[in-house]
Amino acid sequence: MDSHPKADTPPTIYDVARRAGVSIASVSRVLNGRDNPRPATRDRVLKASAELGFVPDGAARALSSRLKHVVGVVFRRVYGTDDGGTFADEAESLLFGDQINRGIEIVAQRYGYDLLVCSVNIDERTLPNRIMTIAGKCDGLILHDQVLSPAGLAAVARVAPVVSLAGAGGGDVAVVRSESADSMRELARHLVQDHGYRRLAYIAGHADSPDNVVRGRSFADEARALGAECLTGPAWQGDYSAAGGVEIVRGLISLGATLPRAIACANDQTALGVLYALAEHGLDVPGDIAVTGFDDLPFARHLRPQLTTVRQPIQEIGAQAFEVLHSMITTGQPASTTTEAAADIVLPTRLIRRESCGCPPDPATPSWRRLV
Amino acid sequence: MDSHPKADTPPTIYDVARRAGVSIASVSRVLNGRDNPRPATRDRVLKASAELGFVPDGAARALSSRLKHVVGVVFRRVYGTDDGGTFADEAESLLFGDQINRGIEIVAQRYGYDLLVCSVNIDERTLPNRIMTIAGKCDGLILHDQVLSPAGLAAVARVAPVVSLAGAGGGDVAVVRSESADSMRELARHLVQDHGYRRLAYIAGHADSPDNVVRGRSFADEARALGAECLTGPAWQGDYSAAGGVEIVRGLISLGATLPRAIACANDQTALGVLYALAEHGLDVPGDIAVTGFDDLPFARHLRPQLTTVRQPIQEIGAQAFEVLHSMITTGQPASTTTEAAADIVLPTRLIRRESCGCPPDPATPSWRRLV
DNA sequence: CTGAAAGCGCTTACAG
DNA sequence: CTGAAAGCGCTTACAG
Numbered sequence: 222m223d224s225h226p227k228a229d230t231p232p233t234i235y236d237v238a239r240r241a242g243v244s245i246a247s248v249s250r251v252l253n254g255r256d257n258p259r260p261a262t263r264d265r266v267l268k269a270s271a272e273l274g275f276v277p278d279g280a281a282r283a284l285s286s287r288l289k290h291v292v293g294v295v296f297r298r299v300y301g302t303d304d305g306g307t308f309a310d311e312a313e314s315l316l317f318g319d320q321i322n323r324g325i326e327i328v329a330q331r332y333g334y335d336l337l338v339c340s341v342n343i344d345e346r347t348l349p350n351r352i353m354t355i356a357g358k359c360d361g362l363i364l365h366d367q368v369l370s371p372a373g374l375a376a377v378a379r380v381a382p383v384v385s386l387a388g389a390g391g392g393d394v395a396v397v398r399s400e401s402a403d404s405m406r407e408l409a410r411h412l413v414q415d416h417g418y419r420r421l422a423y424i425a426g427h428a429d430s431p432d433n434v435v436r437g438r439s440f441a442d443e444a445r446a447l448g449a450e451c452l453t454g455p456a457w458q459g460d461y462s463a464a465g466g467v468e469i470v471r472g473l474i475s476l477g478a479t480l481p482r483a484i485a486c487a488n489d490q491t492a493l494g495v496l497y498a499l500a501e502h503g504l505d506v507p508g509d510i511a512v513t514g515f516d517d518l519p520f521a522r523h524l525r526p527q528l529t530t531v532r533q534p535i536q537e538i539g540a541q542a543f544e545v546l547h548s549m550i551t552t553g554q555p556a557s558t559t560t561e562a563a564a565d566i567v568l569p570t571r572l573i574r575r576e577s578c579g580c581p582p583d584p585a586t587p588s589w590r591r592l593v
Numbered sequence: 594m595d596s597h598p599k600a601d602t603p604p605t606i607y608d609v610a611r612r613a614g615v616s617i618a619s620v621s622r623v624l625n626g627r628d629n630p631r632p633a634t635r636d637r638v639l640k641a642s643a644e645l646g647f648v649p650d651g652a653a654r655a656l657s658s659r660l661k662h663v664v665g666v667v668f669r670r671v672y673g674t675d676d677g678g679t680f681a682d683e684a685e686s687l688l689f690g691d692q693i694n695r696g697i698e699i700v701a702q703r704y705g706y707d708l709l710v711c712s713v714n715i716d717e718r719t720l721p722n723r724i725m726t727i728a729g730k731c732d733g734l735i736l737h738d739q740v741l742s743p744a745g746l747a748a749v750a751r752v753a754p755v756v757s758l759a760g761a762g763g764g765d766v767a768v769v770r771s772e773s774a775d776s777m778r779e780l781a782r783h784l785v786q787d788h789g790y791r792r793l794a795y796i797a798g799h800a801d802s803p804d805n806v807v808r809g810r811s812f813a814d815e816a817r818a819l820g821a822e823c824l825t826g827p828a829w830q831g832d833y834s835a836a837g838g839v840e841i842v843r844g845l846i847s848l849g850a851t852l853p854r855a856i857a858c859a860n861d862q863t864a865l866g867v868l869y870a871l872a873e874h875g876l877d878v879p880g881d882i883a884v885t886g887f888d889d890l891p892f893a894r895h896l897r898p899q900l901t902t903v904r905q906p907i908q909e910i911g912a913q914a915f916e917v918l919h920s921m922i923t924t925g926q927p928a929s930t931t932t933e934a935a936a937d938i939v940l941p942t943r944l945i946r947r948e949s950c951g952c953p954p955d956p957a958t959p960s961w962r963r964l965v
Numbered sequence: 966c967t968g969a970a971a972g973c974g975c976t977t978a979c980a981g
Numbered sequence: 982c983t984g985a986a987a988g989c990g991c992t993t994a995c996a997g
Contacts (some may be wrong), residue, residue: 229925231752233974244984249976257982276752279730280655281974284989289652291709291730298695319691323670326712335727337663338710340698351801355707358663380603380648553601605990616968621992629966653990656973 232273241269252277290334292546293355293381294322296365298340316518317535318365321386324539325363332547334360341368349373356381361546362582363539367430382549384542387431395549395564397542401432401515402439404531404570408485408513409443409451409574416579418482418511422452424463424469424495426487433461433487436515439486452481457493466494474502480510483578489514489521489530496524496577507579517573534568541566604645613641624649657721664918665727665753666694668737670712689907690737690891693758696911697735700880704919706732709860713740721745728753733918735911739802754921756914759803767921767936769914773804773887774811776903776942780885781815781823781945788951790854794824796841796867798859800831805833805859808887812857824853831863838866846874848919852882855950861893861902868896868949879951889945898948906940913938 238245243262247590251258251266258266269275283289297319326336337359339350352369352554356362361382367567370375371391377383378393385394423440423552426433444451456473459465466486473480492514506526508510514521517532545564574580610617615634623630623638632639641647655661668690698708704789713720724741728734733754741749743763749755750765757766784790795812797803809825816823824868828845831837838858845852858864864886871878878884886893889904917936946952 235974245975246977246984246986247982250983254975259982269995274748274751276729278656278974280652280661281989282729282976283652284650284656284991285974285976287976287989289730306883323712326710330723333726335709335711335730337707338698339707340695351702353648354705357648357654358661358707376646379646607990617991618968618970618993619966622967625992631966634966650990653973654992656975657990657992661974661994 232275234275234277236273236592237266237269237275241265251432276529287498288550289358289360291337291359292325292334292543292550293337293339293352293359293362294325294365294370295339295341295352295355295362297343297368316427317516319366320535324536324541325543326539327536328540328543329397332543332570334543343367345467348358349376353380361550363542363546366432379521384546384549386538386542391563393563394564395545397538397545397564397566397568398432398448399533399538399568400570401435401531404572405436405439405485405515406443407572408442408531409440409448409449411574412483412485412511412513412578413444413447413449415508416483416511418449420450420452421483421485422457422481424457424459424466424484424486425453426459426491430461436487447589450481461488461490463490463494463497466491468494470498471501474498480504483511483513485513487515489516489518489528492528492530492577493520493524496526496528507577511578513578521573521583522575524577527582529575529578529580530573532573533569537568540549541568594763604647606647608645609638609642609647612645613637627843642835659733660922661730663709663731664697664701664706664922665709665711665731665734667711667724667727667734667740667838667852668694668699669715669739689888693737693911693914696913697906698917699908700912700915703837704915706915706919716741718792721748724749725752730863732922733916735956738804739799754918756918756921758910758914763935765859765935767917767938769910769917769940770804771905771910771940773807773903776944777808777811777814777857777887778815779944780903781812781821782819782854784857784885784950785816785819785821788855789881790821792822792824792853793855793857794829794839794853796829796831796856796858796863797825798831798863800830802833816847816962817935831859833860833862835862835866835869839870840866842867842870843873846870853878855883855885857885859887860890861890861900862961864902864949865892868898870915879949883950885950888946893949895943896949899954901947901950901952902945904943904945906942909940913940929948 234245234248238248241248243266247258247262248266248270249417251263252270264266271386280291322336322338329336337355339351339355341351348369352362356377359381362377363384364374364377364386366387374383374385374394375392383394385396386398386561387396409421412421421444422438425437441451457469459469484495486495492512495512496506499510499512504510512528514528514530515533517530521528521530545566576582604916606617606620610620615638619630619634620638620642623635624642651661694708695709697848701708709727711723713723713728717723724734728749733756734749735756736746736749736758738759746755746757746766747764755766757768758770759768782791784793793816795809796811813825815825829841856867858867864884867884868878871882871884875947876882884900886900886902887905888907889902893900893902916940948954
């Protein structure tokens with residue numbers, strides 16, 4: 222049974238200290254690169270530590286230093302099974318969240334932090350508990366859009382520093398998001414003034430998504446201000462998914478409705494579905510109807526026609542989110558941009574004009590994706 | 594400054610105990626659903642805890658119970674920037690790892706564990722340190738394929754329970770992988786016997802990937818055993834990427850080489866590149882050349898032609914990995930399938946016959962992907 | 966059923 | 982420059 226000579230319990234700082242003939246304080250100091258330890262001490266500790274294969278226990282370290290060096294990241298996972306259909310559909314949308322997480326991770330790493338990730342299904346009943354549990358395991362949380370209600374957010378913020386990636390926020394929760402209003406207004410101007418479309422529509426995302434509200438209102442207001450018509454309302458209520466876009470178009474067509482000259486979608490996913498449904502009915506984009514998205518996911522430029530959309534600095538959102546959270550963690554309180562409220566960082570976006578709005582195609586876009 | 598009435602330090606178990614008029618032991622017991630506490634005690638604790646918004650500190654809990662309820666997951670991240678080109682190319686491959694992680698997460702959650710994720714670039718110089726650091730923050734590690742050398746694996750395994758998702762392993766590291774040999778032999782038989790191809794080739798993945806080695810050898814051996822020719826070697830050395838597949842085919846064609854009748858690729862990514870390069874040169878698949886993949890990623894069925902490939906139970910790999918790791922963590926030692934070595938779990942795979950090998954198309958595959 | 970007390974493995978003032 | 986000692990916030994035998 223005891224073929225292993227060494228004890229089965231991992232070495233602690235005491236073992237290292239004993240072996241090096243110093244106090245645990247000294248071991249701690251050299252291992253943490255503290256000021257003083259003199260070379261001789263340093264060498265003996267390093268040697269002993271290496272021989273023992275010592276790895277400091279994160280829990281003990283966290284308890285003692287009051288810092289876990291771990292941030293929690295919670296994001297919404299589409300109710301995905303790994304079966305073909307819907308998954309393939311939502312694969313791209315996963316990318317959006319993953320890109321953000323990647324941004325978080327890169328700068329987190331720079332600060333010596335690791336990510337505790339947790340994907341959730343919004344319908345989950347025990348969600349609040351789950352999040353509280355992970356809150357206990359980290360120094361702060363970054364919550365993607367659509368994972369918690371404003372009330373839920375506030376509750377979590379009472380327990381740990383929180384950065385939200387939604388348009389909402391307030392109280393002690395900081396927010397990092399990208400600009401929506403200006404770019405959507407620019408899009409409206411482009412469609413109305415540059416292309417001369419007079420009849421537009423906006424297919425909305427989740428009704429309770431703050432970003433969606435801003436995007437829709439900005440777009441519609443500007444279009445109308447320019448004298449164009451802009452359809453909105455229940456008939457144009459999507460849900461950020463390709464399937465949602467498909468349904469809306471199919472529904473409208475089956476009702477015999479006259480489609481608008483241009484359709485602006487709440488995101489690229491939705492636009493993908495719209496393109497599909499339009500093609501299904503033999504309608505040409507942008508010839509018969511122009512279509513636009515929002516996000517500029519990688520696939521946007523590989524669609525046929527290439528999708529005109531608004532580019533969000535996805536990875537940068539994650540990077541900024543961590544920076545803000547980190548400062549909240551270290552300063553102990555809400556990283557306020559002003560001296561009063563928690564931070565609200567707005568990243569710039571940019572209108573990307575491609576084929577689907579009626580602009581000429583970009584010649585340089587070869588890709589394996591053309592094949593798919 | 595002190596507009597907040599409550600202290601800025603979060604409540605501890607002592608605060609709850611005081612407020613409920615019981616000992617911290619009792620608080621701990623009811624909060625952990627232990628046997629005894631009687632209803633009266635229980636209620637007071639719960640009430641006090643709720644009023645205070647108490648969330649137990651994970652570090653303290655971990656230190657005391659010797660269990661962090663956290664597992665580390667390390668996977669290789671393609672050197673991706675968020676710029677278009679290569680990213681779009683590798684997006685699908687990210688999906689593979691993410692699917693595995695999803696599988697891990699689902700069952701981890703069931704056991705009350707969370708995931709500490711860490712993506713690495715293999716060329717990273719500080720990789721060993723990074724991994725040791727995260728080892729200190731969790732109860733065990735799951736390492737995806739291609740993140741550590743066998744020696745590196747062994748080193749980590751000395752510090753914490755480790756499950757590897759590669760073909761390699763041994764020592765104290767458990768392995769979870771999927772069957773490769775049988776399915777590749779079946780593929781060879783299918784191509785040679787059912788389709789009558791006599792001249793085949795295998796485009797390899799990373800040379801140091803155990804799975805790749807097995808796939809290549811099984812395929813080639815079987816093909817040759819059936820009297821067919823099978824090209825392998827340096828000219829057919831890929832790297833699991835689409836770009837790799839493209840290069841090989843382009844190189845061969847530019848050399849004026851006569852291509853084989855069928856090309857089996859180490860994975861779907863590679864096959865994607867091969868399809869692209871072949872199309873580029875006006876070659877028809879499967880008319881002129883048959884092509885097959887391995888993995889059955891979601892996009893495989895949406896390619897034109899639909900890709901014949903070998904399906905791996907991706908999510909299941911993650912699920913099994915966690916199960917094994919969990920048992921290693923709780924039993925304290927390598928979850929051995931036998932009584933000697935660490936576990937080596939092999940999951941079944943299945944040959945999926947679609948168009949690219951020469952079989953008739955599957956009529957039922959509509960998808961937004963058709964558009965992309 | 967419940968409390969007092971020890972202990973988990975570190976870090977960090979505090980004195981030399 | 983270094984050690985003795987306290988303390989981080991929990992869990993869990995051990996005695997009632």
